[in-house]
Amino acid sequence: MKRKISLLLVLAMTTSFMLAGCNAKTGAKAYVESDVIKIGVFEPMTGANAAGGELEVEGAKLANKLYPTVLGKKVELVFADNKSDKVEAASAASNLIEQEHVNAIIGSWGSGNSMAAGDIVMEAKVPAVGASCTNPLVTAGNDYYFRVCFIDPFQGTVMAKYAANKLKAKKVALLQEISSDYSVGICKFFSDEFIKLTGDKDSIVAKSNYNTGDQDFTAQLTNIKSKNPDVIFAPGNFTEGAMIIKQARQLGITAPIIGGDTWETPEFLDIGKEAVEGTVFSTFFASETPITSESKTFLDAYRQEYNKEPAAVSALSYDAYLVILDAIKRAGTADPVKIRDEIAKTKNFPGAAGVITIDENNNAVKDAVLKVVKDGKFTYLDTIKPEQN
Amino acid sequence: MDLTTFMQNLANGISVGSLYALIAIGYTMVYGILKLINFAHGDIFMMAAYFAFFGVATFGLPWYFAFIIAIAITALLGVGIEFTAYRPLRGAPKISVLISAIGVSFLLENLAVVLFGGRPKAFPDVKLFTDVIVIGGVSIQRLTFIIPIVTIALLFVLLHLVNNTNVGMAMRAASKDVETARLMGINVNRIISFTFAVGSGLAGVGAMMWCVKYPQIGALMGMMPGLKCFIAAVIGGIGDIKGAVIGGFVLGLTEIMLVGFFPSLTGYRDALAFILLIVILLFKPTGIMGKNLTEKV
Numbered sequence: 181m182k183r184k185i186s187l188l189l190v191l192a193m194t195t196s197f198m199l200a201g202c203n204a205k206t207g208a209k210a211y212v213e214s215d216v217i218k219i220g221v222f223e224p225m226t227g228a229n230a231a232g233g234e235l236e237v238e239g240a241k242l243a244n245k246l247y248p249t250v251l252g253k254k255v256e257l258v259f260a261d262n263k264s265d266k267v268e269a270a271s272a273a274s275n276l277i278e279q280e281h282v283n284a285i286i287g288s289w290g291s292g293n294s295m296a297a298g299d300i301v302m303e304a305k306v307p308a309v310g311a312s313c314t315n316p317l318v319t320a321g322n323d324y325y326f327r328v329c330f331i332d333p334f335q336g337t338v339m340a341k342y343a344a345n346k347l348k349a350k351k352v353a354l355l356q357e358i359s360s361d362y363s364v365g366i367c368k369f370f371s372d373e374f375i376k377l378t379g380d381k382d383s384i385v386a387k388s389n390y391n392t393g394d395q396d397f398t399a400q401l402t403n404i405k406s407k408n409p410d411v412i413f414a415p416g417n418f419t420e421g422a423m424i425i426k427q428a429r430q431l432g433i434t435a436p437i438i439g440g441d442t443w444e445t446p447e448f449l450d451i452g453k454e455a456v457e458g459t460v461f462s463t464f465f466a467s468e469t470p471i472t473s474e475s476k477t478f479l480d481a482y483r484q485e486y487n488k489e490p491a492a493v494s495a496l497s498y499d500a501y502l503v504i505l506d507a508i509k510r511a512g513t514a515d516p517v518k519i520r521d522e523i524a525k526t527k528n529f530p531g532a533a534g535v536i537t538i539d540e541n542n543n544a545v546k547d548a549v550l551k552v553v554k555d556g557k558f559t560y561l562d563t564i565k566p567e568q569n
Numbered sequence: 570m571d572l573t574t575f576m577q578n579l580a581n582g583i584s585v586g587s588l589y590a591l592i593a594i595g596y597t598m599v600y601g602i603l604k605l606i607n608f609a610h611g612d613i614f615m616m617a618a619y620f621a622f623f624g625v626a627t628f629g630l631p632w633y634f635a636f637i638i639a640i641a642i643t644a645l646l647g648v649g650i651e652f653t654a655y656r657p658l659r660g661a662p663k664i665s666v667l668i669s670a671i672g673v674s675f676l677l678e679n680l681a682v683v684l685f686g687g688r689p690k691a692f693p694d695v696k697l698f699t700d701v702i703v704i705g706g707v708s709i710q711r712l713t714f715i716i717p718i719v720t721i722a723l724l725f726v727l728l729h730l731v732n733n734t735n736v737g738m739a740m741r742a743a744s745k746d747v748e749t750a751r752l753m754g755i756n757v758n759r760i761i762s763f764t765f766a767v768g769s770g771l772a773g774v775g776a777m778m779w780c781v782k783y784p785q786i787g788a789l790m791g792m793m794p795g796l797k798c799f800i801a802a803v804i805g806g807i808g809d810i811k812g813a814v815i816g817g818f819v820l821g822l823t824e825i826m827l828v829g830f831f832p833s834l835t836g837y838r839d840a841l842a843f844i845l846l847i848v849i850l851l852f853k854p855t856g857i858m859g860k861n862l863t864e865k866v
Contacts, residue, residue, distance in 0.1 A: 226687030358836035389836040395783035398581035399828035406574040432708040450691035
């Protein structure tokens with residue numbers, strides 16, 4: 181008797197699981213028109229990446245303020261905090277889609293956070309436009325994930341060229357944030373290019389790792405110091421980046437330390453103080469060199485709204501919003517699937533951080549900007565075009 | 570590895586280890602008396618960092634003054650937490666108090682996110698501590714000498730307090746048997762409050778040192794140090810103050826040396842701490858200094 185009951189229970193459970201599975205598969209519901217169009221802002225607002233997320237939230241809010249309607253309907257931003265955590269990111273994304281029924285999503289700062297939402301937006305058929313997530317895997321094989329920035333193979337080669345040609349480096353040490361898909365990816369592209377440029381397989385003299393949230397890097401830096409590199413490439417989260425540079429200087433390491441776009445936050449300067457003077461990193465956009473007429477609109481409005489100079493990622497999330505709005509306009513409907521098709525067709529769209537053309541891999545092809553920390557400010561250094569590579 | 574690099578690693582290890590030791594003492598003291606793993610210890614540590622930050626950055630106090638006030642407020646916070654979250658559960662099973670401790674931990678973390686924001690803040694620079702001295706190619710922050718001195722000094726003060734004073738005698742009595750101690754006329758509640766004040770104050774001292782060394786504070790900054798120092802306390806033999814200090818140094822040096830000797834394993838640094846915990850629990854659950862006490866029923 182008992183056996184029969186348990187068998188029955190098992191059967192009931194498996195069927196319910198299968199049914200649940202079916203429901204999840206057919207996740208994309210038929211689109212119903214409504215009076216408001218909802219755009220999800222999917223960003224880290226707390227945790228290790230919070231400063232980056234907040235900068236992107238600022239950009240999206242500003243865009244929404246300047247362009248509050250499309251197709252005669254009000255556009256409402258719905259905020260979801262992914263807490264700088266890949267598990268939380270997945271549930272924040274499902275929440276946006278299942279509870280809030282958003283028509284499209286902006287975000288997220290941090291490639292790892294974005295990748296965590298990849299399958300969810302693909303299955304639900306809701307388009308997502310990343311602002312500054314640069315790892316190629318974010319959009320690879322995902323028809324529903326786009327981005328308005330360049331990708332790490334380009335960024336990595338830009339920095340490798342800068343190290344080899346401008347800094348005349350022969351030996352480089354890498355310090356990568358092992359838990360960040362962004363950092364690991366860009367380090368790989370950097371080292372491939374650097375080895376190609378120097379023609380020396382052993383030109384990467386040290387490769388060390390750390391975890392997001394680590395505070396002590398003295399052991400890794402002591403190793404690097406004993407290898408005496410000409411340049412240290414340490415792309416990763418901004419607070420960790422600032423702490424690495426600080427501790428490197430305290431250990432008497434004088435080699436230039438260079439990084440990637442994630443460093444461009446006020447916290448990097450606050451924590452790093454004089455130690456980060458002279459550090460160079462690649463990013464997307466510099467307010468000193470406005471590119472389009474939209475750049476000017478954005479810069480004026482941003483300065484007035486927030487009373488400070490914008491970071492590149494704020495301009496990008498602003499652009500992500502505009503690209504979605506433009507797609508809705510062309511589609512003539514807020515049906516997520518139709519929005520997706522129109523985003524994919526985006527061509528020569530004048531955004532604040534440059535002209536956006538979405539390529540066949542859902543990425544934007546754009547210039548990179550080099551910035552240097554000078555007198556406690558991020559200052560424009562150089563522009564590097566993709567074709568120069 | 571040449572000698573300079575080794576000495577540099579040794580200096581780094583001692584400096585990290587003494588920090589772990591300092592925070593582990595607070596853990597171990599509370600455990601010694603209440604047999605409660607105070608999981609909120611790491612978050613009390615975080616609150617202390619914010620108190621000092623606001624003292625210096627918002628109220629413009631000189632750092633030494635701000636540090637003293639922050640440590641005092643932290644001690645009060647510890648007493649407050651004990652009063653509201655642990656005292657009502659005095660007669661309850663140990664597991665209830667443990668769950669309450671985890672609740673307090675989450676409460677403090679989320680409270681900090683709401684009150685202080687999710688973005689990390691830069692801790693003010695204290696030049697006296699952070700200046701670098703170079704000895705034979707080894708760069709050492711003054712702090713590297715100061716933290717072990719503070720830790721060892723506090724260790725002796727505490728040992729004296731526990732072994733040679735009336736309060737200490739009452740603490741030891743309460744740790745053996747709360748009921749009997751009460752029958753002997755000891756105000757157990759007051760002794761436990763006092764223990765929490767001292768333990769939290771120590772977390773405060775640890776937080777000051779930590780923030781001067783790693784000048785970045787955030788709402789979740791207490792999680793990892795909290796766990797690491799718990800491990801340090803277990804390695805040394807939880808409940809034993811000298812053990813906590815030894816455990817802290819063992820953990821700090823092992824972590825740094827792992828990275829120093831096996832650079833490819835750096836990503837496993839945190840994992841190593843937990844492996845160490847498992848190994849200790851499997852082979853010597855009482856820790857390095859722990860005594861095998863017969864369980865009272």
